[in-house]
Amino acid sequence: MDERDVRLLKAIAELGTGSPERLHDETDIPVSTIHYRLSNLREEGVITNDRYDIDLEKLGLGVTVIVEVHADYEGSYEEFADRMLTVEGVTNVFFTMGETDFIVIARLSDSDMVERLIAEFEELEGVDRTDSTFVIAVIEERDALQSYELETLLEELTDD
Amino acid sequence: MDERDVRLLKAIAELGTGSPERLHDETDIPVSTIHYRLSNLREEGVITNDRYDIDLEKLGLGVTVIVEVHADYEGSYEEFADRMLTVEGVTNVFFTMGETDFIVIARLSDSDMVERLIAEFEELEGVDRTDSTFVIAVIEERDALQSYELETLLEELTDD
């Protein structure tokens, strides 16, 4: 995993495409080299399928933390949530009913980054209290559509 | 959204590819029709990019629930987690430190399905207690790579 690999994977995430040509426009890496690199990343198992899903463990972002955020903020919850999104590593932000106000999921590289993340959260304006849960093992992460039987999907989603 | 659309989207999720030819093998829908359908789904905003990411709201799975599962099970946590994965709608299962044993995220179509989901969980062998949190708004769901600046990624992931 060197600079070019990282630039490529980042470009794929940002552009939402794996098209060698478009990636070339973004990164200035020659098209055939892009193909060569992606092919290697596939063999290493970093890229897992044609949709360019990433194995975060192999990439080096295998640490997952779930943070409950209790907040008391001015303005809308969207504005406040946007501020939380500036914290690097945060992938999901849910605005929830019940005791907690937000539930946040973050992907990090190591324990040092966990500390950094919590510190950044505590410093955010409007954050009252955070309650962090360390994830020992990510059992599964799959698409919503994968989690259903075809029959159930047909019942629930089709409007005849 | 009719049966063919659902079959297509399901096939994309299962195969991990958007290749019209492979989708034809799986669904028996003619290649050109697949192209026609996918093109429409893109315009409707159901498919959001070249990587076939799905807008769950537009698809009809816009309800998100987070379930904390307290468990007392025989055997390994993997075995127990696999049983939870049989519940339709469950997309993420995290095995966690601290008070709760598992944190589960599920995507559902409506409130009726939330009831059904909770009921199914309570009936699972080894489940002690569940604590469900209803998500009012999903603020953001993004790739881990998107959540980082390129510079940070280069620092954290490259092994020179």
Added chain:
DNA sequence: ACTGAAAGGGCCAGAAC
């Protein structure tokens, strides 16, 4: 390991049903 150039194949418009 990287690249440029050539070739093969899937993708996409258009017309027809």
Added chain:
DNA sequence: GTTCTGGCCCTTTCAGT
């Protein structure tokens, strides 16, 4: 709305660096 077909362009390959 669906299907078929041909031309085109992107992807992929591979030999050479």
